[in-house]
Amino acid sequence: VPGIGLITAAEIYCEMGDLTSYTSASQIIKKAGTNPTIKQSGTKGGYYGRISKQGNANLRRAVYNAGRTLCVHNEALKPFYSRL
Numbered sequence: 001v002p003g004i005g006l007i008t009a010a011e012i013y014c015e016m017g018d019l020t021s022y023t024s025a026s027q028i029i030k031k032a033g034t035n036p037t038i039k040q041s042g043t044k045g046g047y048y049g050r051i052s053k054q055g056n057a058n059l060r061r062a063v064y065n066a067g068r069t070l071c072v073h074n075e076a077l078k079p080f081y082s083r084l
Contacts, residue, residue, distance in 0.1 A: 003073035004066050012066065015059035032059045 001009075022028050029035050033055025040046025053060070071081035 001070070001074070003070045003077075005069075008062060008066050008069070011062045012059065015056055015062060031055050032063055033057070034060060034063075 016028065016031065022031075026035070030052075033053045034051045035055075036048040037050060037052045038046045039049040070077050072078075
């Protein structure tokens with residue numbers, strides 16, 4: 001991926017392990033601890049709160065740093081970042 005260096009890519013790969021062991025993207029999201037928690041009281045419908053932070057903190061940090069770099073240096077993702 002243009003914008004991600006060798007060290008960052010290696011760190012993400014080391015923290016995630018073999019990608020063939022995951023069957024869906026939600027498993028990777030949960031491993032990093034970036035899945036939102038559901039806040040609910042009683043029988044009323046809940047809402048999504050902050051991220052759970054129950055996953056791998058090193059993976060979460062590496063993915064965050066990679067995302068910050070990509071929003072500046074990757075020409076394909078700059079318009080998406082600007083829109084957000």
